[in-house]
Amino acid sequence: MVEIWELYKNSNWVEPFLIGSICLFVGISTVLYLLIIESRNRKIKHEKLRNEYEQIIVELMYSVVFMDVPFSSVKEEQNYAMFLKNTYFREVLTESVINLHKNYDGVYAIKLEQFYKESELINNSFKKLKNYKWEVKCKGITELSEMNITDAFDIIINISKSKNKTLKITAINACIKLVGVKGIIHLTEHPYPIDDWTQVNIINAFKKHDIGDTQGVEDLLESKNTTVVALGLKLIKELKLTQKLPHVKQLTERAPNTLIQYEAQSVLQALNVNL
Amino acid sequence: MIFLNSEITWFVDVYILLILGYAILIMSSYLILAYLSTKALRSYLKKNSFIDYEVLLTSEFAPKLSLIAPAYNEGFTIEENVKSLLSLNYNNYQVIVVNDGSRDNSMEILINTYDLFLTELEVDLKIETKKVRGIYTSRNAAFKKLIVVDKENGGKADALNVGLNIAQNPYVVCIDVDCILDKDSLLKLAKPFLESYGKRIIATGGVVRIANQCVIRNGRLVEINIPDAILPRIQVLEYLRAFLLGRMAWGRLDGLLLISGAFGAFDKEIALLAGGYSTKTVGEDMELVVRMRRYMVENKLPYSVSYIPDPLCWTEAPEDFKIFKKQRSRWMRGTIETLTLHKKMFLNPKYKLLGMLSIPYWTFFEFLAPAIEFTGLIITLLFIFFGFINWHFFFLLVFFVYTFAVFFSVIALYSEERTYHKYPKQTDFLKLLLAAFIEPLYFHPLTVYAALVGYKEKIMGTKGWGEMTRKGFTKKE
Numbered sequence: 001m002v003e004i005w006e007l008y009k010n011s012n013w014v015e016p017f018l019i020g021s022i023c024l025f026v027g028i029s030t031v032l033y034l035l036i037i038e039s040r041n042r043k044i045k046h047e048k049l050r051n052e053y054e055q056i057i058v059e060l061m062y063s064v065v066f067m068d069v070p071f072s073s074v075k076e077e078q079n080y081a082m083f084l085k086n087t088y089f090r091e092v093l094t095e096s097v098i099n100l101h102k103n104y105d106g107v108y109a110i111k112l113e114q115f116y117k118e119s120e121l122i123n124n125s126f127k128k129l130k131n132y133k134w135e136v137k138c139k140g141i142t143e144l145s146e147m148n149i150t151d152a153f154d155i156i157i158n159i160s161k162s163k164n165k166t167l168k169i170t171a172i173n174a175c176i177k178l179v180g181v182k183g184i185i186h187l188t189e190h191p192y193p194i195d196d197w198t199q200v201n202i203i204n205a206f207k208k209h210d211i212g213d214t215q216g217v218e219d220l221l222e223s224k225n226t227t228v229v230a231l232g233l234k235l236i237k238e239l240k241l242t243q244k245l246p247h248v249k250q251l252t253e254r255a256p257n258t259l260i261q262y263e264a265q266s267v268l269q270a271l272n273v274n275l
Numbered sequence: 276m277i278f279l280n281s282e283i284t285w286f287v288d289v290y291i292l293l294i295l296g297y298a299i300l301i302m303s304s305y306l307i308l309a310y311l312s313t314k315a316l317r318s319y320l321k322k323n324s325f326i327d328y329e330v331l332l333t334s335e336f337a338p339k340l341s342l343i344a345p346a347y348n349e350g351f352t353i354e355e356n357v358k359s360l361l362s363l364n365y366n367n368y369q370v371i372v373v374n375d376g377s378r379d380n381s382m383e384i385l386i387n388t389y390d391l392f393l394t395e396l397e398v399d400l401k402i403e404t405k406k407v408r409g410i411y412t413s414r415n416a417a418f419k420k421l422i423v424v425d426k427e428n429g430g431k432a433d434a435l436n437v438g439l440n441i442a443q444n445p446y447v448v449c450i451d452v453d454c455i456l457d458k459d460s461l462l463k464l465a466k467p468f469l470e471s472y473g474k475r476i477i478a479t480g481g482v483v484r485i486a487n488q489c490v491i492r493n494g495r496l497v498e499i500n501i502p503d504a505i506l507p508r509i510q511v512l513e514y515l516r517a518f519l520l521g522r523m524a525w526g527r528l529d530g531l532l533l534i535s536g537a538f539g540a541f542d543k544e545i546a547l548l549a550g551g552y553s554t555k556t557v558g559e560d561m562e563l564v565v566r567m568r569r570y571m572v573e574n575k576l577p578y579s580v581s582y583i584p585d586p587l588c589w590t591e592a593p594e595d596f597k598i599f600k601k602q603r604s605r606w607m608r609g610t611i612e613t614l615t616l617h618k619k620m621f622l623n624p625k626y627k628l629l630g631m632l633s634i635p636y637w638t639f640f641e642f643l644a645p646a647i648e649f650t651g652l653i654i655t656l657l658f659i660f661f662g663f664i665n666w667h668f669f670f671l672l673v674f675f676v677y678t679f680a681v682f683f684s685v686i687a688l689y690s691e692e693r694t695y696h697k698y699p700k701q702t703d704f705l706k707l708l709l710a711a712f713i714e715p716l717y718f719h720p721l722t723v724y725a726a727l728v729g730y731k732e733k734i735m736g737t738k739g740w741g742e743m744t745r746k747g748f749t750k751k752e
Contacts, residue, residue: 014295018671025675025682032689036704039692043699135321142325166322196336196469204330227472234336 046088053092056083060093061100065111071118084119094121098146116147129155134162138170145174153178157186169201176205181216187231188223199231203238214239218247229260237267245271287663294651295672301640302679309686311524316584316694319523323585328462332366338468339445340368340461340540343438344452345431350379354388356452359494361420365461369420371438372452376405376428385423390415396422402436402551405429410441431536432552432559439543439551448540449560451590455486455496456538460587464540467581474577477542477567480534481587482518484697485511487594496589501703506599509710509718510592515687519584519694526582530633532568532613534580536560538588545570545578556616557738558609565617572626586695600725607729608737610642645726677715684711 060080063069074080083089094116101112116122121143128140129152137159144152153175160171160183175183184202187194205211217239220232229251236244248264248271255261331337342360346353353372360370374382385391391411398407405427413421426437435449446468448461457463460481467479487507490498502508525531534541536559549570552559564580571578593599614621614637621638623630658664688707691697698704 014292015668015671018675022671022675022678025678029678029682029685032685033708036689036692040699040701040704043696135325138325166325170325193472195472197466200330200334200336200469201327203336204327204334207333238335 049088050092053083053089054096056080056089057093057096061096061115064115065100065108071115075119090121090124093119094124094143097121098143101146113147122147122149125149126152126155129159134164134167138167141167141170141174145177148178150178153183157183161186163192165195165198169198172198172202173205176202176211177209180211180213185216185219187228188219188225190223190225190228193225194227194231199227199234202231203234206235206239214241214244217241218244221247221251224256226256226260229256230263233260233263233267237270240271242271283663287658290654291668291672297647298672298676301644304636304640305520305683308524309520309683309690311527312520312522313690315523315527316519316690319584320694326466328459328466331462331465332364335367336469337365337367338465340365340448340465341438341442341444341446341543342368342370342448342450342461343373343435343442344370344450345373345375345434345438346377346381346452347375347428347431347434348377348379348381349452350377350381350384352453353381354384355494357385357389357421359456360450360452361418362494363456363461364458365465367444368448368461369422369442369444371422371424371441373424373426373434373437375426375430375434382423382425386411389413389418389421389423391421391423396441398440401440401547404433404437404440407437430554432554432556435559436551436554439546442543445543446540447543447546448538449536450588451537453591454483454537455489455491455494455589457585457587457589458495460538463583463585463587464538467583468540468542470581471579474579475542475545475571476581477545477571477578478534478539478564479581479583480522480531480539481583482522482585483514483535483537483588483590484518484586485514485592486589487511487592489589499697499703500700501698501706502592502594503706504594505710505713505717506596506721507592507594508706509714512684512687512707512710512714513718514592515691516684519690520683520687522582523584525633526580526584528628528632529579530628531580531582532565532629532633532637533561534564534582535588537590541567553616556609556612557605558613561609562613562616565613565620568629569617569620569626572629584694586697596721599721600728603722603725604729604732607642607645607726608733610637611729611733614638614642645723646730648723649727680715680719681711684714 056079060074064071064074075084084093097112097116101109101116104112125140125143125147128136128143131137131140141152141156141159144156156171156174156178160168160175162168162171172184172187177183206214214235217232217235220228220235223229223232233248233251235241236248245268248267252261252264252268255264344357344360349356357370357372360372372385374385390413392414393409394412396410396412398410408425408427411423411425413419422441424437424441426434438449439447446465448464450456464479464481467476470476485502485507486496487502487504488500489496490500501511522531522533539560541563545567546563549563549567551563553562553566556562568578568580593602614634617634620626620630620634622635626634655664655669685708688704688711692704698707
């Protein structure tokens with residue numbers, strides 16, 4: 001301690017320290033300033049490029065989806081061929097296809113799915129699932145589920161077991177969209193608590209994707225994980241699954257705790273009133 | 276250094292080294308907090324891009340909220356402000372406007388605009404407050420979420436306590452009625468209450484930003500601008516530094532002591548159990564958070580305080596020095612009062628991070644910093660007067676502090692640029708950059724002065740807020 005104090009008191013270090021620090025602060029500030037300028041320029045450039053690409057994509061989509069031009073011939077066209085190899089163009093294209101798909105049903109939606117496969121955008125999405133960054137995985141999952149790629153289900157369900165909550169929610173939502181109740185049935189064996197936010201997201205996925213076949217929701221009530229049981233009860237209540245009431249009634253008789261018992265009774269009450 | 280062979284030389288050397296040591300300590304703490312904030316912010320934004328807040332809009336399981344908006348002499352803006360509160364993007368909520376004995380025509384405006392009538396509402400007086408003159412609800416079904424309480428004047432904390440007594444929902448959101456809220460602010464504020472399992476989220480707070488010279492339409496922010504006037508402009512930068520580089524880190528460490536009074540949500544049950552807002556302090560927002568935390572620790576209840584870095588609330592900053600001084604001296608009084616009321620927590624391991632880090636940090640770097648700076652200034656002047664000063668070293672030290680201040684502001688600008696990018700106009704960025712150079716020379720001395728006034732007021736026993744006049748936002752019809 002005394003040595004440190006002596007060293008500190010021996011103020012020979014002060015001047016070089018101050019000069020060094022000042023240089024460091026000025027240097028880093030200048031670098032940060034340059035980075036801000038660079039970031040702003042990049043944003044402007046990307047914005048310009050995006051606008052340019054979006055115009056090309058509108059034409060491309062119009063030909064493929066509405067004019068029934070086969071993708072094989074579009075691909076040959078020099079205007080498009082060059083762009084289709086460009087990574088940023090493909091990124092904007094994927095976003096556009098996904099957004100269009102959200103707004104269309106029936107034959108147009110099927111054509112978009114076809115385009116997504118033929119243009120090999122699907123491969124990019126599959127590649128994203130293998131990325132070590134969870135956020136890239138999330139993006140891939142969202143794309144594949146939006147385009148109804150059921151082949152991706154097995155990989156996505158594995159990802160849904162991840163400990164990363166955002167990734168888990170995205171994967172479970174995708175599973176629900178792709179295969180309905182089967183997408184959450186594995187939760188009966190889930191060892192960790194599922195918080196209310198995740199539960200609300202799962203319920204919303206059922207409502208949003210209008211999942212009609214609810215066979216198996218009652219299995220959630222059998223789980224040893226009380227948060228999964230609570231999820232099952234909430235699903236039955238929100239989706240008004242009156243056919244599941246006998247299972248809920250059974251649960252009230254053997255509820256693992258008073259909270260679940262109370263929730264089960266409130267579901268019974270709410271749905272009986274609705275009957 | 277100073278080469279005088281006397282005891283004075285020793286004293287001067289030690290003094291300068293201590294000042295330098297303090298400066299290095301405070302700067303290092305800022306940099307560590309900035310690093311933690313940046314990391315937390317990046318992680319938050321990554322997650323946030325995959326979150327669909329709208330799920331809360333259609334869910335009956337969304338937390339039920341009661342907004343409490345105390346109003347005192349807000350006649351000019353109250354009609355529009357309440358309208359904006361009633362049109363937020365959320366379903367399970369009620370709005371409680373507490374008229375804190377306004378001397379203007381606020382009540383008449385509210386009664387006429389919202390077709391209010393006196394109602395018999397059962398109120399459980401869990402916290403004692405000033406007399407409630409009447410509780411009003413609307414005859415118009417469009418305003419069924421609205422409750423207006425007319426009460427005798429008792430200050431902001433008392434008005435908030437009335438709101439806590441009346442609130443029917445399990446979570447309360449306390450807001451300044453003149454703030455502009457982001458339309459999704461309630462969705463974002465409510466989400467953390469659903470997220471924690473086994474740990475109770477007792478409060479959530481969001482980022483407040485400066486709205487001077489921004490354009491407001493129908494109670495919503497439609498155009499973001501940086502003020503031309505230098506005082507509010509530097510406050511924009513100051514808020515960026517505080518919220519982006521400071522509070523985010525405290526939030527990550529779960530050591531946040533302050534949720535801005537302008538916009539924060541609380542678990543009503545815990546707020547009531549902790550005793551509600553204290554009317555004995557002008558820093559009631561900070562004091563409530565500290566007391567709620569203390570309540571949880573003392574009762575061995577697992578808990579957390581959540582922080583949302585998104586800009587959710589926009590407020591008007593003081594444009595003239597008189598108002599600014601009043602605001603900052605009040606903040607200092609609030610800090611002193613809170614730290615005094617909870618001095619038991621200071622370096623008390625029972626309170627873990629809160630007692631060992633948050634409270635000492637606030638004590639040394641928020642409460643004592645202006646006093647240390649002022650003492651430093653006086654001693655430096657004495658050294659100059661007696662000719663003890665080594666000018667070369669003195670200027671080096673001043674330049675060291677100045678470049679650090681500019682450097683730290685540039686980090687805040689960089690962080691803002693890479694995250695929210697709310698000031699895309701080139702002129703706005705340059706205005707902020709210029710503010711970064713002016714801040715240490717002009718704004719910082721003002722804040723130190725205002726804090727010293729706060730010390731003086733505390734010693735003299737000054738109570739209350741004092742009149743805070745606002746200029747009002749730029750509106751667009």
